[in-house]
Amino acid sequence: MVGGWGNPFDQHNMSNRLKERATSGELEFILTTDFQISTSCMWSDVVLPAPTWYEKYDLTATILHPYLQLQQPAIRPLFESRSELWIFRELAKRLNPEFEKHYFPGLDENEAALKVIELLLETGGFETEGITLEMLKKGPVRLHSPAPGDRQIPFYEQVQHRIPFPPPSYPAPLKATAQFLRSGRIEFYKDEDLFLQEGEQLPVHKETFVETEYKANPAAREKYRLRYVTKNSLYRVHSTHSNNTILLELQDNRAKVFLNPGDAGERGITDGDLVQIYNDRGKTRAHVVLDPGCSAGTAIFEEGWWSHYLGGESYNSLTYPWIKPLHEIYFVPGMWSPTTVWNECLVDVRRMDA
DSSP: OEEESSOHHHHSTTHHHHHHHHHHTSSOOOEEEESSOOHHHHTOSEEEEOOOGGGSOEEEOOTTSSEEEEEOOSSOOOTTOOOHHHHHHHHHHHHOGGGGGGGOTTSOHHHHHHHHHHHHHHHSOGGGTTOOHHHHHHSOEEOOOSSGGGOOOTTHHHHHSOOOSSOOBTTBOHHHHGGGOTTSSOOSSOOOHHHHHHTOSSOOOOOTTTTTHHHHOTTHHHHOOEEEEEEOOTTSBTTBTTTOHHHHHHTTTSOEEEEOHHHHHHTTOOTTOEEEEEOSSOEEEEEEEEOTTSOTTEEEEEOOOOGGGTTTOOGGGSOOOOBOGGGGSOOBTTTBOOOBOTTOOEEEEEETTO
């Protein structure tokens, strides 16, 4: 298993299963690259120190905004850290010397990174046409769009120019994603076997937990009466910076779970109590924040905490990777695969001293 940045031994909703497989030896070798000793690093056979964003060149683009941004090193990589490009170039060379030619072997890691970025710009298609490395060095550059003024208008070509659905979805070719909409139009009715079998050929409401928690354990309906929802914190990026002392101080150095005052009162819980959140799969701990804005029947946990802050168990020890059957119809490698419902989870909460 090779990973980096994602911290799956805390963040993944199969974190418990990963730990079981690591303990049993089913995962024979675990390698992690990171710039901090996360939980995943603690479970790894080998940890390769990577630099932060301010110590290397990288190209940043997200689905959240229409800009390309060049990350540029402000300082050299500290101590023994090396960029991921350098790390994987060295690994490739050791696996097979022939692989090294794909990593610009004649250049140092910064020069090689810039060559990779130039190659991405040249081959990025319409969206990156005319965008150069020199432009990015001066600041973020807006990606091109077929809409007037390069505005980001979803389905503009399909509506304005009647181009069939679906629109191109990179990096997969259109031929691979066209199977999602066989009519070439937005589909309200899905005339496909599995949709018909599941009774979802038209939009339909299905009660929560019936096909997940209640099906796995009918007693869960009465035994675990709180919906367990995880949300992002203001003070970290998922689990990154969970050990930052300044950000920990802003969180009072403790994990929090938000409860409706009515639910807390039923369980003899008061504001600030240390509680255990549990179900048949696992348990974790947090301090209670009574919040009238929290819907009755819901426990909201701020995700991202590393296991050692929570008594040794990840907050994802409670979750389960339920897969919606309809997601299994299509598969496009690296882009579309069955997803899991992280928050389809039931728990209960009790005071730690109870």
